[in-house]
Amino acid sequence: MAEAQEAVVTAVFGPLVRVQLGEENLVVPFRRKLIWHQDSEDRRLVVGDRVIVHRDKGGAVVAEVLPRKTTLTRKSPGEERPRVIAANVDQAVVVLAAKLPEPNPRLLDRLLVACHHAGIRPIVCINKVDQGTELVEPWLSDYQDAGYEVYLTSARTARGMGNLKRALSGKTTLFCGPSGVGKSALLNAIHPGYRLQEGSISDATGKGRHTTTTAQLLPLPGGGFVVDTPGIREFGLWDLKPEKLTECFPDIASWAESCAFSNCSHDREPGCQVRRAVEDGK
Ligand SMILES: Nc1nc2c(ncn2[C@@H]2O[C@H](COP(=O)(O)OP(=O)(O)OP(=O)(O)O)[C@@H](O)[C@H]2O)c(=O)[nH]1
Ligand SMILES: [Mg+2]
Ligand SMILES: [Zn+2]
Numbered sequence: 001m002a003e004a005q006e007a008v009v010t011a012v013f014g015p016l017v018r019v020q021l022g023e024e025n026l027v028v029p030f031r032r033k034l035i036w037h038q039d040s041e042d043r044r045l046v047v048g049d050r051v052i053v054h055r056d057k058g059g060a061v062v063a064e065v066l067p068r069k070t071t072l073t074r075k076s077p078g079e080e081r082p083r084v085i086a087a088n089v090d091q092a093v094v095v096l097a098a099k100l101p102e103p104n105p106r107l108l109d110r111l112l113v114a115c116h117h118a119g120i121r122p123i124v125c126i127n128k129v130d131q132g133t134e135l136v137e138p139w140l141s142d143y144q145d146a147g148y149e150v151y152l153t154s155a156r157t158a159r160g161m162g163n164l165k166r167a168l169s170g171k172t173t174l175f176c177g178p179s180g181v182g183k184s185a186l187l188n189a190i191h192p193g194y195r196l197q198e199g200s201i202s203d204a205t206g207k208g209r210h211t212t213t214t215a216q217l218l219p220l221p222g223g224g225f226v227v228d229t230p231g232i233r234e235f236g237l238w239d240l241k242p243e244k245l246t247e248c249f250p251d252i253a254s255w256a257e258s259c260a261f262s263n264c265s266h267d268r269e270p271g272c273q274v275r276r277a278v279e280d281g282k
Contacts, residue, residue: 002056007021017062028061031061038068042071047215068084074114086217086227092176093174096177097180098152111235123150133152146250175226179231184196184211190226197212
């Protein structure tokens with residue numbers, strides 16, 4: 001008789017997945033005909049998936065996938081369909097470096113929109129503040145004013161690490177952002193036992209070297225999980241209706257509530273409070 005046990009996927013390596021089952025870590029195959037308990041846009045197992053593992057004397061195999069509470073999805077240029085990065089994540093720390101690689105607030109916006117769209121709480125982290133914060137100062141307070149939680153950290157000097165660590169406790173938190181910003185370094189600073197590989201920044205391009213190559217879910221001492229992810233090169237949004245977009249910018253959304261038309265596109269409609277706020281310099 002096979003025994004069925006619930007487990008969480010912590011890494012995916014082609015035909016095999018690593019799962020945490022109670023205190024145990026197992027690397028197991030999955031059935032070709034997995035039972036999905038929910039319709040999914042992308043039927044590939046990802047880190048964070050809750051699964052049912054069937055176990056008997058012959059070994060263990062993933063047989064079923066439980067419904068996903070959240071999915072964070074991206075579409076790469078050249079890929080036809082969006083791809084789920086991780087499942088069942090509560091919040092995401094979007095990491096940029098203060099100076100190198102050069103921080104790009106438009107990329108930050110796209111990642112924040114993706115989080116809002118997915119129902120995942122976004123947190124902003126500017127790492128490597130030991131290298132100076134001149135580049136982010138002109139725009140960072142806009143994000144704080146819009147209501148985002150913003151952490152200034154240095155994995156090197158440990159500045160800000162206590163606050164960031166507290167924000168993770170008991171939650172499943174995905175770390176994302178470009179290569180070389182220090183996602184793995186931050187996680188190593190939070191828990192040295194992770195021993196995640198850290199890369200360097202290329203002198204020629206000022207960019208990271210894509211050191212982390214697969215997403216990994218890691219248990220946090222004291223409860224919760226973190227997900228280390230590979231650096232993103234580009235981040236495309238898709239399937240986002242224009243009227244939904246307003247909701248993904250909390251600062252704009254608060255003005256939009258008072259627009260004369262509930263379906264206002266904030267373009268030419270009379271009584272638009274978003275345009276008015278812009279005109280008033282707010
Ligand atoms: N000065 C400084 N350097 C840092 C800091 N955090 C990380 N680094 C360095 O930045 C480089 C890249 O760090 P990683 O942790 O590999 O970056 P990553 O975001 O995980 O990159 P990918 O895995 O490629 O996506 C390494 O050389 C780190 O030592 C920091 O706070 N200050
Ligand atoms: Mg990394
Ligand atoms: Zn409007």
